Structure formats: structure tokens, C-alpha cells
Amino acid sequence: EIVLTQSPATLSLSPGERASLSCRASQSVSNYLAWYQQKPGQAPRLLIYDASNRATGIPARFSGSGSGTDFTLTISSLEPEDFAVYYCQQRSVWPPVFTFGPGTKVHIK
């Protein structure tokens, strides 16, 4: 079973700053990695799929990079609405099991 590890667990930043969130897989997942944003009381929202593709309607300040075991979600300049929890996720080929990382909480400094 592939395990996803996210770091840091918490990130304290100010609006306008750059955020870099890391996701590491216990074995290679190629580029089959997604990122989600979740705000309190809301469902997760897809941000990035296949490691680096922005989902429909996602602002350009969000970008994803990486392949194999190391991935990064970057928010170039934090907006007030970006303070939330971010999860990475992968799916193993067989059996089809989806795994989420434990999340990184980005909060206002």
C-alpha cells in the first residue's frame, strides 16, 4: 500500500506570501497525484490533477510539480480565501485503492 506523507503539517503565512506544500509517496506514483483544498464545513475541491494540471476554474497562482515520489503544490501569492487545509491523493493501479495524505493546514500568521 502506498503511503503519502505531507509536510509541513501546519504552515503560518501572511497574505501575499508564497506557500510551498510537499507531498511524498512511499513508492513511485508516476504523475498520478492530485491536490485538493478543503475549507471548514465544505467538501474538498480539486485543484491540481496528474501532478501539474490545474482543474477547471482554479486560479493561476496555484501550481503543481513533481513526479515519482516527490511533489509540490505552490501558491505563488496567498489570497485571504486560500487559508485552508490541502490534501494530496493518489490511486494505486491494482487493486484500485485511493489514498490521501494527512493534510497541510495553511493559516494566517
Added chain:
Amino acid sequence: EVQLVESGGTLVQPGGSLKLSCAASGFTVSNNYMSWVRQAPGKGLEWVSLIYIAGSTYYADSVKGRFTISRDSSKNTLSLQMNSLRAEDSGVYYCARVPQDTTMVYFDYWGQGTLVTVSS
């Protein structure tokens, strides 16, 4: 517009059963992989189950043998039958769509969730 609306969550006693439903609009459930994902209070996301277009079903080890995913093409709905419920099954349950004609390894649309509480 794609929409997913879950229902059926409630308070249930340990050992009890519950059936969740997810009504879809804007697309056809039977033409997509569909999943259930849950989130315990204050915790992260946990994948629960998946149903393929062909009807094959898959489950997380934590629910295997107790939960059953299914769909009703006539109503365009997804369901999750949950039996032998435990306290650790408590949380918000989301239905989510895996988009077709893609790598099919992520969820592009999610419902708002329905809360299940297992407690005596």
C-alpha cells in the same frame, strides 16, 4: 451543471445499519467511476469504496465485508449500504465522481456530504 447531493446520514447505534444515497445531476452515474469518501470529525479524508462502469466494486480494508456500494441507473443515484456499524465509522460521507476519458485517478466533483454518527 454537475451536482451531487448526499442524503441518509443520521444517528445510529453500534451494530446498526444505514443506507446513504447520492443523487446526481448533469451527468450519468453509470457512465462514470463513482466513489464514497469519508471524513471523521476533525480528521483527514479516507477513501471508502469505488464502483466501476462495468459494475465491479472495491472497498477499503476498514469497511470490506460490511459496506456495499451500488447504483440505480433509473434514478441516476449512487448508494452505500452500511452494516455492522462501529463508532469509528462516524463522520461525513461524501460521494465523488472520477472523470472519464482521463487518467481516472482523481475526483473532480464532490457532494456536500452527509453526517453519520454511530453512538449509543
